[in-house]
Amino acid sequence: MDEIAILGVGMHPWGKWGRNFVEYGTHAAREALSDANVAWSEVGFVSGAITVRCGYPGYVSGSTFARALGFTGAQVASSYAACASGATALQVARGQILSGACDVALVVGADTTPKGFLAPNAGDRPDDMDWLRFHLVGATNPVYFGLHARRRMELHGATTDDFAMVKVKNSRHSVHNPRARFTKEYGLDDVRNSPVVSDPLRLLDICATSDGGAAMVVSSMDWARAHGHTDPVRVAGISTVTPTYPDTVIDLPYLATDSSVGTPAPGRGFKESIGDRVYIEAGLGPEDIDLAEVYDLSSALELDWYEQLGFCAKGDAEKLLRDGVTSIGGRLPVNASGGLGAFGEAVPAQAIAQVCELTWQLRDQAGERQVEGARVGITANQGLFGHGSSVLVRR
């Protein structure tokens, strides 16, 4: 797959600011433009990640951000893929660039989230799986996280302390990230003593919902070189795969999996296929990865990703964690940014924010949380209703 260049990245700090999401997005966009040394007038395409929580302006986020930055006649698109929206927006931008439709694109997403559980749209809507799971079962997002955590304990002997150690590790990373919402270092006892949300997961095992914004300026390799970017971080692969039938692992927002009677389950499940696709595009494998940003909606899910991305065999994630491999200073640091546990989820911004972190890391600009010698990084993420999301960047 042809590569594109990441010229600049920017973020609005995550928090619970309660302000208009447009403000976060434009802040991030301006920072990315400045970082790229690209004038807004040079951007030919704006790829917005959609928020569904902020009314109409959120549904047309591409044009909302374009207008906020000043209409220049740039082309625009807006993408929604739940938590994977940012990767989809990046993929749309890549398509525009590689087809020659534009040289430079801005990818941007931002959100303002309400307090508490993410919940479905209002009304009586039995034709919406998202509505059914709340109404009939009370299956909130943490319920699915809890099911997977318990399954991991049963299959692989994980303990609640293993899950807590993920939080402890990531919080240690977050101390050095001024853009994170939570920058306190937590100990094991802090996690152990936080209230249970969905057994076996506790409050500090589960990510919050946040306000935040992230953006990147991307271009063709030719344009980058012609404009003085001699060694930019490059996007080597993007995965936005859907599951392959039968998907036999229960996940958001479904009430049931597919059946594996008629068609055997594929050897690699949906979550595994997300990374598989991006490795193929990039022509690289797990052994090439220096660091990863993965979607730790819960601490336990981070461990699943180690295996799904091929960092270790099934059941060995706890060992990787305990051996310090995935801590900064280890061989393959995971969530050097602090991860979702430190940021909280700002849905349309999150997949972009993961790439922002990798970009800083690959440019050796991550300060105290710098991963030494990082050259290749991968993100992994998943949006409900079957949206895979992974981006592989290299330098």
Added chain:
Amino acid sequence: MPKTRVPAVEGMFTMDPDNPHLIGGKVPGRDSWFFPRHLAGGDPAVSGDVELETVELGNRGRLWSYTTSNYPPPPPFVVTTDPYVPITVVAVELHDEKMVVLGQCVAGFGPDDLHVGEEMQLTLDTLYEDDDHEYVVWKWRPVTGCAAEDQ
């Protein structure tokens, strides 16, 4: 005057109190089931001009995993206890269809009472009520004294 028992959502399960079944969809001539039927998808076989059969799914399975919601879920969940009593949610793999189906566990069973692999049975229970109706949903119940190894 007794309240009328009605399903919380029509067409997703049978209302036989002694032997309830989930109502699924099935691709004719193919071992491919869906739940709920009205939101079937996934199998590329349904991309053709296929009229799904309506079938009753098996009402026994093995416990795949379990968890709780220690905080009241937001609407459209209807909280019926005050103060809120945590619910237990289970995922059960049906024996015959080899598909994992979610549901609440009946009251009285928490994480300490359950173990992965144990035999579970479908049952009906009240989800919430109004002045005239009792709204019913499927739930899962452990088949006590019936170890998973025996299946």
